Amino acid sequence: MKFGTKAIHAGVHPDPTTGAIMTPIYQTSTYVQRSPGDHKGFEYSRTHNPTRSQLQDALAALDNGKHGLAFATGMAAIDCIVKLLQPGDEVISTNDLYGGSYRLFTKVYQNYGIKFHFVPMHDMTAVEAAVTERTKLIWVETPTNPLLNVIDIAAASAVAKKAGALLVVDNTFSTPYLQTPLELGADMVMYSLTKYMAGHSDTVMGAVIVNDDELHQRLSFYQNACGGTPGPQDCFLVLRGLKTLHVRMQRHCENGRKVAEFLKAHPKVEKVYWPGFEDHPNHAIAAKQMRDFGGMISFVLKGDRQEDAVVCLEKFQLFSLAESLGGVESLSGHPATMTHASIPAEERRKAGLSDSLIRLSVGIEDAEDLIEDLKQAIG
Ligand SMILES: *Cc1c(COP(=O)(O)O)cnc(C)c1O
Numbered sequence: 001m002k003f004g005t006k007a008i009h010a011g012v013h014p015d016p017t018t019g020a021i022m023t024p025i026y027q028t029s030t031y032v033q034r035s036p037g038d039h040k041g042f043e044y045s046r047t048h049n050p051t052r053s054q055l056q057d058a059l060a061a062l063d064n065g066k067h068g069l070a071f072a073t074g075m076a077a078i079d080c081i082v083k084l085l086q087p088g089d090e091v092i093s094t095n096d097l098y099g100g101s102y103r104l105f106t107k108v109y110q111n112y113g114i115k116f117h118f119v120p121m122h123d124m125t126a127v128e129a130a131v132t133e134r135t136k137l138i139w140v141e142t143p144t145n146p147l148l149n150v151i152d153i154a155a156a157s158a159v160a161k162k163a164g165a166l167l168v169v170d171n172t173f174s175t176p177y178l179q180t181p182l183e184l185g186a187d188m189v190m191y192s193l194t195k196y197m198a199g200h201s202d203t204v205m206g207a208v209i210v211n212d213d214e215l216h217q218r219l220s221f222y223q224n225a226c227g228g229t230p231g232p233q234d235c236f237l238v239l240r241g242l243k244t245l246h247v248r249m250q251r252h253c254e255n256g257r258k259v260a261e262f263l264k265a266h267p268k269v270e271k272v273y274w275p276g277f278e279d280h281p282n283h284a285i286a287a288k289q290m291r292d293f294g295g296m297i298s299f300v301l302k303g304d305r306q307e308d309a310v311v312c313l314e315k316f317q318l319f320s321l322a323e324s325l326g327g328v329e330s331l332s333g334h335p336a337t338m339t340h341a342s343i344p345a346e347e348r349r350k351a352g353l354s355d356s357l358i359r360l361s362v363g364i365e366d367a368e369d370l371i372e373d374l375k376q377a378i379g
Contacts, residue, residue, distance in 0.1 A: 070206070079226070089136040173296055251364040
């Protein structure tokens with residue numbers, strides 16, 4: 001089955017009692033048993049819920065994976081993965097990581113004796129140099145946020161296999177429409193479903209997709225034991241969002257290209273970060289592992305002054321200034337004070353993240369209107 005057909009049909013089936021075509025919202029905490037232990041596969045909704053089960057199956061199918069696990073937020077999904085580790089274990093990750101992941105790693109799990117190394121992962125020799133015999137997890141996010149570096153997933157997988165470590169890819173920016181990391185050697189794919197997957201800025205959720213049965217069992221254990229599971233209403237919203245994922249992503253990519261090209265040609269713009277440009281340093285890897293280049297773009301105005309960036313952000317009419325990304329509506333953000341404020345200024349600068357950088361999540365409005373908005377805001 002091709003991607004668009006799967007987005008609409010995979011994992012879901014009409015309700016057996018009524019024929020309802022849409023997955024019902026099973027708003028129930030418990031399930032009646034005929035005799036002790038004699039039930040229909042559902043006992044308690046933290047453990048299993050039919051709306052969540054269908055969403056998990058749909059998610060697994062989109063990534064060509066075997067098992068899906070849904071969580072209350074993307075952070076709860078990440079938290080569940082890190083729980084696979086023991087004190088003394090080491091993790092290698094990228095130095096322009098999502099701010100919330102960086103915070104969870106350094107402010108929470110470092111206190112539990114897990115060691116994190118942050119390296120520029122688009123340079124695989126830096127990853128190899130950070131490997132020790134205690135490396136248990138390699139955490140890739142690609143394209144990175146907000147600098148849109150592209151990390152070679154197949155190469156990272158080779159390093160992970162040699163080190164005996166598991167490879168995780170945070171695929172939130174790409175979605176399975178653009179890239180399917182399990183097929184490139186990843187052991188786990190992780191999502192903030194809040195973004196492109198749900199796509200309508202109306203819910204917060206996360207997921208992990210895996211192929212390996214044993215890994216799935218271990219993650220399911222923590223999913224249930226720690227309890228960061230989503231409610232059925234949120235699962236329904238994500239299921240509805242997934243049905244248009246391919247159509248939305250196609251438009252995000254088309255608009256992304258138009259906006260990126262407009263910005264690149266603008267005399268007041270110093271630098272545009274977008275992996276679709278042929279002169280992007282990681283363009284060759286992006287073209288190899290991604291099916292298109294997405295709608296996330298960052299840019300810096302000439303002069304690299306934070307005051308100018310703030311004026312531009314205040315002037316936007318369509319690019320609403322807000323945290324988050326991946327919804328149908330365009331958003332703008334200032335990583336240094338918003339999404340990446342939890343990363344120390346020194347670390348940000350080391351990673352090349354300027355305090356005047358503006359990040360855009362290009363929505364699916366008409367591109368002409370988006371470009372008019374950029375014109376008036378940049379001036
Ligand atoms: C938003 C985001 C997360 C965290 O997900 P939540 O749903 O906000 O908990 C993790 N990784 C990336 C890349 C994100 O953009």
